[in-house]
Amino acid sequence: MQTPASFDYERATSVEGAIASLARLGPEARVIAGGHSLLPMMKLRLAQPEHLIDINDLEAELSYIRDEGGEIAIGALTRHVDLLKSELLAQHFPVFRDAEEVIADPVVRNRGTIGGSLCQADPAEDLSAVCTAVKAKAVIRGTDGQRVVPMDEFHVAPYMTAVNDGELLTEIRLPLFPGAGSAHEKVERRAGDWAIAAASAAVWVDRSTIHDVGIGLSAVGLTTVHLKRAEELLRGKPPSEELFQQAGQVASEDCSPMADGRGPVDYKRHLAGVLTKRALSRATARALKQEA
Amino acid sequence: MTATDTLTRAIGTPLARIEGREKVTGEARYAYEYQPENVAYAEPVQAHIARGEIRSVDASETLAQPGVIAVIWNENAPKLADGADAELALFQSRRVAYRGQYVAAVVADTQEAAREGQRLLRIDYVEEPHDVVLRENHPKLYTPEKVNPSFPAHMEKGNVEAALASAAASVDVTYRTPAFHNNAMEPHATVALWQDGDLILYDSNQGAPAHRDAIAGVFDLPPERVRVIAPHVGGGFGSKGTPRPQAILAAMAAQMVERPVKVAVTRQQMFAVTGYRTPTIQRMRLGADAEGRLTAISHEVVEQTSTLKEFAEQTATATRVMYAAPNRLTTHQLARLDVPTPSWMRAPGECPGMFALESAMDELAIACGIDPIELRALNDTQVDPEDGETPFSSRDLVGCLREGAERFGWAERDPTPGVRRDGRWLVGTGVASSTYPAYRRAAQASARAEADGSFVVRVGAADIGTGARTALTQIAGDALGTSVDRVRVEIGDSALPKAGVAGGSMGTASWGTAVVRACEALRAKLDDNAELPAEAEADTSEEIEQQKKRARHGFGAQFAEVRVDSDSGEVRVPRLLGVFAVGRIINPRTARSQFIGGMTMGMGMALHEESVMDAAFGDYVNRDLAQYHVPSHADVQSIEAAWLDEEDDELNPMGSKGIGEIGIVGTAAAIANAVHHATGKRVRELPIRLDRLIECA
Ligand SMILES: Cc1cc2nc3c(=O)[nH]c(=O)nc-3n(C[C@H](O)[C@H](O)[C@H](O)COP(=O)(O)OP(=O)(O)OC[C@H]3O[C@@H](n4cnc5c(N)ncnc54)[C@H](O)[C@@H]3O)c2cc1C
Numbered sequence: 001m002q003t004p005a006s007f008d009y010e011r012a013t014s015v016e017g018a019i020a021s022l023a024r025l026g027p028e029a030r031v032i033a034g035g036h037s038l039l040p041m042m043k044l045r046l047a048q049p050e051h052l053i054d055i056n057d058l059e060a061e062l063s064y065i066r067d068e069g070g071e072i073a074i075g076a077l078t079r080h081v082d083l084l085k086s087e088l089l090a091q092h093f094p095v096f097r098d099a100e101e102v103i104a105d106p107v108v109r110n111r112g113t114i115g116g117s118l119c120q121a122d123p124a125e126d127l128s129a130v131c132t133a134v135k136a137k138a139v140i141r142g143t144d145g146q147r148v149v150p151m152d153e154f155h156v157a158p159y160m161t162a163v164n165d166g167e168l169l170t171e172i173r174l175p176l177f178p179g180a181g182s183a184h185e186k187v188e189r190r191a192g193d194w195a196i197a198a199a200s201a202a203v204w205v206d207r208s209t210i211h212d213v214g215i216g217l218s219a220v221g222l223t224t225v226h227l228k229r230a231e232e233l234l235r236g237k238p239p240s241e242e243l244f245q246q247a248g249q250v251a252s253e254d255c256s257p258m259a260d261g262r263g264p265v266d267y268k269r270h271l272a273g274v275l276t277k278r279a280l281s282r283a284t285a286r287a288l289k290q291e292a
Numbered sequence: 293m294t295a296t297d298t299l300t301r302a303i304g305t306p307l308a309r310i311e312g313r314e315k316v317t318g319e320a321r322y323a324y325e326y327q328p329e330n331v332a333y334a335e336p337v338q339a340h341i342a343r344g345e346i347r348s349v350d351a352s353e354t355l356a357q358p359g360v361i362a363v364i365w366n367e368n369a370p371k372l373a374d375g376a377d378a379e380l381a382l383f384q385s386r387r388v389a390y391r392g393q394y395v396a397a398v399v400a401d402t403q404e405a406a407r408e409g410q411r412l413l414r415i416d417y418v419e420e421p422h423d424v425v426l427r428e429n430h431p432k433l434y435t436p437e438k439v440n441p442s443f444p445a446h447m448e449k450g451n452v453e454a455a456l457a458s459a460a461a462s463v464d465v466t467y468r469t470p471a472f473h474n475n476a477m478e479p480h481a482t483v484a485l486w487q488d489g490d491l492i493l494y495d496s497n498q499g500a501p502a503h504r505d506a507i508a509g510v511f512d513l514p515p516e517r518v519r520v521i522a523p524h525v526g527g528g529f530g531s532k533g534t535p536r537p538q539a540i541l542a543a544m545a546a547q548m549v550e551r552p553v554k555v556a557v558t559r560q561q562m563f564a565v566t567g568y569r570t571p572t573i574q575r576m577r578l579g580a581d582a583e584g585r586l587t588a589i590s591h592e593v594v595e596q597t598s599t600l601k602e603f604a605e606q607t608a609t610a611t612r613v614m615y616a617a618p619n620r621l622t623t624h625q626l627a628r629l630d631v632p633t634p635s636w637m638r639a640p641g642e643c644p645g646m647f648a649l650e651s652a653m654d655e656l657a658i659a660c661g662i663d664p665i666e667l668r669a670l671n672d673t674q675v676d677p678e679d680g681e682t683p684f685s686s687r688d689l690v691g692c693l694r695e696g697a698e699r700f701g702w703a704e705r706d707p708t709p710g711v712r713r714d715g716r717w718l719v720g721t722g723v724a725s726s727t728y729p730a731y732r733r734a735a736q737a738s739a740r741a742e743a744d745g746s747f748v749v750r751v752g753a754a755d756i757g758t759g760a761r762t763a764l765t766q767i768a769g770d771a772l773g774t775s776v777d778r779v780r781v782e783i784g785d786s787a788l789p790k791a792g793v794a795g796g797s798m799g800t801a802s803w804g805t806a807v808v809r810a811c812e813a814l815r816a817k818l819d820d821n822a823e824l825p826a827e828a829e830a831d832t833s834e835e836i837e838q839q840k841k842r843a844r845h846g847f848g849a850q851f852a853e854v855r856v857d858s859d860s861g862e863v864r865v866p867r868l869l870g871v872f873a874v875g876r877i878i879n880p881r882t883a884r885s886q887f888i889g890g891m892t893m894g895m896g897m898a899l900h901e902e903s904v905m906d907a908a909f910g911d912y913v914n915r916d917l918a919q920y921h922v923p924s925h926a927d928v929q930s931i932e933a934a935w936l937d938e939e940d941d942e943l944n945p946m947g948s949k950g951i952g953e954i955g956i957v958g959t960a961a962a963i964a965n966a967v968h969h970a971t972g973k974r975v976r977e978l979p980i981r982l983d984r985l986i987e988c989a
Binding site: 003005006045057089101105177181187190191192193194196261263266267274275 | 399403404407408411558559859861862899900901904913914918919920922923924925926927959981982983
């Protein structure tokens with residue numbers, strides 16, 4: 001049987017209080033949200049925090065998806081299931097629903113949070129690719145106030161984020177621009193599993209050219225892969241299958257997968273290309289409201 | 293008896309599991325949930341090398357840890373009986389036979405402290421080079437004397453080479469299956485306590501009496517001084533068919549610290565110490581005449597065992613019963629490697645063996661230009677094809693194939709591979725045969741009529757989640773001529789009348805025969821106006837010894853439809869259908885679960901499961917269900933099991949054949965054959981991984 005090492009536990013009653021506790025307890029303290037990543041790590045003793053600060057009572061402050069005019073704001077404690085069901089998100093960024101339909105299973109989705117997903121910083125996490133594609137920004141709060149960090153600066157290394165000791169991720173912000181379309185494509189070995197590879201794409205189309213584009217890949221690098229070179233290739237061009245094919249080619253080249261039980265390197269590169277192309281096609285069809 | 297017989301007939305009705313409510317409400321107690329007073333916890337420590345010797349153990353830090361009571365290893369472990377199963381001779385030697393072997397243990401007041409103590413234990417090894425990778429030309433290959441449990445390793449008839457040389461059509465191909473690890477929902481667990489020199493074990497296993505005998509042997513105790521209790525078991529799939537080291541550890545630790553002790557095997561440890569299916573390399577050669585009649589069948593198997601003991605999987609034995617052919621060869625060769633000992637896993641032998649045979653039959657059908665169902669029907673036999681004379685007690689392989697073809701819509705199938713497209717998906721269908729022997733083992737049972745008109749039937753059977761308790765209640769109800777709600781069946785305790793394990797698909801047939809005989813004896817007493825309570829016993833040893841010589845086997849046909857994404861190689865299985873001829877079905881509800889459970893596991897074998905050996909470290913690298921992939925519900929789309937009415941009065945009083953294993957036999961071949969039909973690619977190495985379908989390198 002798997003049991004974690006012993007730890008102290010407290011339930012935060014406010015965001016301020018949680019941050020104060022984190023600051024006071026230092027590097028041995030961890031926030032626990034849904035616990036779907038942290039508890040298995042503790043049971044396997046890959047993580048041995050001495051203090052857990054439970055933020056599950058902070059739903060009023062940290063669980064929401066709202067339109068703030070020009071931006072959609074998502075509270076860090078928002079559960080996968082809420083992202084899946086949100087009509088607001090489905091309307092502006094259907095990539096979230098695409099991803100949530102294939103993240104784990106209902107048990108995990110009922111509890112796991114967007115904050116936990118992003119802070120876990122597992123390179124295979126689907127939502128990290130989604131947030132990269134839609135150019136999300138992370139709001140990080142500490143005792144000295146808050147700062148806003150773009151996704152590129154959020155994942156600093158495998159399992160490491162820009163959130164420092166004594167800080168809490170409180171919100172994800174998604175900027176709204178016209179002509180948006182987005183999609184997530186994933187291949188897994190069995191339903192509900194982590195990706196062998198996944199691609200998230202968002203495009204912003206203006207008068208039949210790609211005005212802007214974001215592409216993130218899961219599970220094919222040490223962190224979420226942001227395909228900047230492919231974005232560069234696409235920007236300012238009229239969308240076409242050939243163009244997406246080229247972007248897929250770049251994806252195969254620019255990712256850096258490792259061989260494991262989910263597949264060898266060559267196959268993962270191949271898949272990164274296939275999925276990038278698919279995600280771009282579908283995102284564009286959505287932007288042009290031509291989705292089949 | 294005749295009047296009531298027609299009145300009741302619980303057999304054949306879909307009675308819901310008797311302990312279902314207890315299980316879903318959490319009332320049913322599993323081994324680890326027994327909590328004797330003053331219980332301590334033992335955590336095993338696993339070897340970090342694949343071969344060598346322990347030089348020394350430094351327990352100082354462990355023993356300084358609060359709550360730790362003792363550290364056990366070779367130097368202080370009590371001596372166990374000589375000649376005990378080498379996998380159970382815990383801490384009897386400093387030798388390490390495989391990575392992950394239990395080499396020491398920490399006992400503590402709490403599980404947490406034991407676990408921390410385990411982490412702090414320092415073991416120094418003398419490491420020796422290891423040899424862990426099976427290959428067809430391995431210099432250590434040898435032919436065992438027998439394959440599991442007692443079949444000849446080598447059988448030969450006629451002249452295979454000559455027949456192949458002159459065959460109108462032939463195939464000569466090699467199939468590979470990886471190691472597979474049985475992962476029941478409930479990992480192995482034991483709670484042990486000693487009472488006045490008697491040993492009591494709450495244990496998760498597939499047969500309390502057999503475990504009692506084996507464990508008594510290890511501790512050199514008379515069997516009556518050991519009691520094994522296992523009323524509820526969360527799956528076994530063969531891995532709980534024999535005692536595992538955690539049971540020995542619990543008993544040994546309890547003896548040493550003079551307190552009851554609990555041991556729970558972790559999921560990670562299940563990839564080292566609880567058995568697995570050997571990897572196989574199988575060369576299949578088939579030859580046929582111009583009409584497709586088989587002239588030669590050759591099945592040569594290479595597999596592995598450990599240096600501790602020989603486990604020789606009977607991989608080619610199904611090939612000995614499936615099809616007629618005058619020239620036949622079936623062989624098994626083993627290499628003793630520095631790996632854990634393989635063991636039983638659902639349909640040991642038949643399962644990997646039939647993947648090879650039934651894939652090769654598909655390849656031969658294509659070589660002959662014959663429909664794969666017709667090829668099988670053409671080569672069907674009504675006598676044991678090895679001796680050419682023993683009749684089958686019943687055999688309806690062809691009936692299963694025909695019925696399945698009808699239900700599946702096989703008639704419209706275009707055999708051309710790689711031509712059906714639905715968008716980017718390639719679509720195909722495949723078929724394969726299934727088989728599993730219908731054995732019986734001797735068993736004892738008792739039946740008692742209470743004064744209030746109820747009955748108690750006792751038999752040392754096991755219900756590992758299959759519904760055995762429910763089926764036995766139905767059998768007893770009919771044999772007693774009463775309704776099932778008046779019968780209570782007691783199982784899962786070695787103090788009950790002795791009976792064999794839930795294994796080899798012979799549990800219900802063996803226990804059921806004893807139950808019927810005990811009930812008949814009781815009815816005879818009651819007919820003689822015996823006073824209540826009245827009791828009768830039965831022992832089926834003689835009956836089973838005297839049964840006629842027959843080939844007794846169940847048969848089936850499996851059909852699969854697959855879709856393969858031409859860009860990504862993703863495989864979907866929209867439809868699986870199994871049709872079985874397995875005697876009388878005692879409970880259609882629980883039987884269906886066995887069939888579709890087996891088929892799902894077969895689908896896992898085809899597409900997901902794979903234990904990967906790391907040659908450098910000498911260890912299987914996947915150690916949990918995040919890395920050892922099994923299908924989830926959403927992977928199984930339409931799955932259907934059906935059965936033919938099959939009457940066979942040469943089996944047992946119920947007329948039943950075992951159904952626990954046949955469902956997994958043939959599924960992987962049906963899927964692989966369908967993948968070939970869809971894509972034109974023949975994958976001869978399982979699992980059918982996505983990258984194996986995409987040539988991207
Ligand atoms: C069986 C299973 C299958 C899965 N499959 C997938 C899959 O297919 N795709 C996928 O993307 N994911 C998958 N996951 C991962 C799942 O999405 C994450 O486990 C979950 O979303 C993490 O969120 P949580 O709230 O449970 O995080 P927790 O486990 O509570 O926390 C994770 C980490 O984040 C930190 N943290 C949490 N919230 C904050 C915060 N607000 N500020 C700062 N730090 C914080 C914690 O301290 C911890 O270090 C799977 C998980 C499981 C168990």
